[in-house]
Amino acid sequence: MTLASTITALAAAAALLGGGAAAYLSPHLVKLLQVRRLRALCRRRGVLALTFDDGPGTYLTPRVLDVLARAGGRATFFPLGHQASAAAHVLDAIAAAGHEIGCHGQHHLHGWHVLPGAALRDIATGYASLARWVPPDGLFRPPCGKLTLPTAWHLRRRGAALAWWTLDSGDTHDDMPTPQQVEDRLAREGGGVVLLHDFDRQRPDADARHAFVLETAERLLRRARSMRLTVCRLGDVLRTGEAHGAGLSPAEALR
Numbered sequence: 001m002t003l004a005s006t007i008t009a010l011a012a013a014a015a016l017l018g019g020g021a022a023a024y025l026s027p028h029l030v031k032l033l034q035v036r037r038l039r040a041l042c043r044r045r046g047v048l049a050l051t052f053d054d055g056p057g058t059y060l061t062p063r064v065l066d067v068l069a070r071a072g073g074r075a076t077f078f079p080l081g082h083q084a085s086a087a088a089h090v091l092d093a094i095a096a097a098g099h100e101i102g103c104h105g106q107h108h109l110h111g112w113h114v115l116p117g118a119a120l121r122d123i124a125t126g127y128a129s130l131a132r133w134v135p136p137d138g139l140f141r142p143p144c145g146k147l148t149l150p151t152a153w154h155l156r157r158r159g160a161a162l163a164w165w166t167l168d169s170g171d172t173h174d175d176m177p178t179p180q181q182v183e184d185r186l187a188r189e190g191g192g193v194v195l196l197h198d199f200d201r202q203r204p205d206a207d208a209r210h211a212f213v214l215e216t217a218e219r220l221l222r223r224a225r226s227m228r229l230t231v232c233r234l235g236d237v238l239r240t241g242e243a244h245g246a247g248l249s250p251a252e253a254l255r
């Protein structure tokens with residue numbers, strides 16, 4: 001039995017368990033399958049997509065933009081709706097530089113910790129707050145990577161592709177890796193979608209974490225060049241015909 005058929009069987013079993021379990025397990029199993037497909041797609045096409053979540057940070061994001069400009073690479077940002085109006089100029093700068101902006105919700109609600117109605121409202125409000133930069137069917141990155149059936153179906157109806165990642169940089173982990181370790185992982189995996197965070201930290205080790213984000217992004221872009229990877233926005237990867245065939249396109253977000 002392949003992983004795909006195992007996951008399909010598990011999803012069907014979860015659906016049979018009843019509303020509660022199915023609401024959480026089915027989207028999670030679909031996520032595992034889609035991440036696996038995305039990883040294979042990135043490796044096959046030799047692609048690096050950098051993604052930055054939870055911003056924009058008025059300190060960090062402009063510095064991330066400098067790193068990207070120096071390397072000539074384009075990336076994807078998933079800001080939070082509630083931070084949009086106070087940092088509209090930063091979002092404008094992201095868009096003006098040719099980067100892609102998706103939605104990460106209004107208040108970063110963990111889909112499994114709140115009632116479905118609250119999660120749905122948060123997604124809709126997030127898109128509304130970001131409407132100047134994100135189309136109604138723009139990419140959606142689930143906060144904490146968590147979806148339920150209602151939120152997954154809402155996004156499917158909206159036509160918004162789920163923007164998973166294949167390589168977590170660890171920049172928010174208690175035990176951060178070194179930038180070199182992240183770079184080595186990219187080399188081992190032969191490409192991928194990297195999760196980084198461009199919000200401004202307010203914690204004692206904020207400077208170290210900001211430096212980690214900038215150094216890791218710089219190293220990954222340099223390594224991509226030496227590996228001859230194509231650096232592109234996540235949406236560019238998902239818009240390929242190959243992504244469509246792998247069930248990663250917006251219309252097939254839940255298949």
Ligand SMILES: [Zn+2]
Pocket residue numbers: 053054104108143144
């Ligand atoms: Zn986040």
